[in-house]
Amino acid sequence: xAAASRSPANPASAALSPSAFPSSTDPPMPRxxxxxxxxxxMRRNVALMLQLEGHTALTAANGIEGIETARRERPDLILCDxxxxxxxxxxxxxxxxEDETLRGTPFVFLTAKGDKSDVSEGLGLGADSYLTKPVSRxxxxxxxxxxxxx
Numbered sequence: 312x313a314a315a316s317r318s319p320a321n322p323a324s325a326a327l328s329p330s331a332f333p334s335s336t337d338p339p340m341p342r343x344x345x346x347x348x349x350x351x352x353m354r355r356n357v358a359l360m361l362q363l364e365g366h367t368a369l370t371a372a373n374g375i376e377g378i379e380t381a382r383r384e385r386p387d388l389i390l391c392d393x394x395x396x397x398x399x400x401x402x403x404x405x406x407x408x409e410d411e412t413l414r415g416t417p418f419v420f421l422t423a424k425g426d427k428s429d430v431s432e433g434l435g436l437g438a439d440s441y442l443t444k445p446v447s448r449x450x451x452x453x454x455x456x457x458x459x460x461x
Contacts, residue, residue: 341365342387342459347377347403348421349395353444357390357421360448361455374398378406381413388458393422393433404436417458421446 344366348354351372358368369384371377375397381389389407393400400420407413417440420433425443433441440454 341367343367343369343384344455345369345371345377345381345384345386345389347371347374347389347391347395347400349373349392357451360451364452374400374403377403381407381416382410385412386416388417388419388455390419390421393420393424393429401433401436404438408437419454419458
């Protein structure tokens, strides 16, 4: 049996219904988010949280791989650890800011480095936000949604 739906008697009224307009609290449309994180468990957990919200999660295990992935995939937002082998998060941010096509991509540090001086340094380099580990699901998603609003 085919699925049935109830159509309004007046199609114009359906177009003007409140559900036709997203509220300011609605999450943004699903987007492509790059997670640059050397700890595999953290990388998987963050990716899963984002995927459960409908986003596409791209992952990179270090800074060099992260820059390559960002250039290839053009993510809508980047979450990046600071302390990583091969290239730290600060160097990643500087490299991405030199790339004209990625310069405007929202960049959020997600790191265990939570001293005031660490936060100031990260934001001073041009990060859009700074989250410290462990991060709650609510804080992560709130920050992601804030930077993905268009």
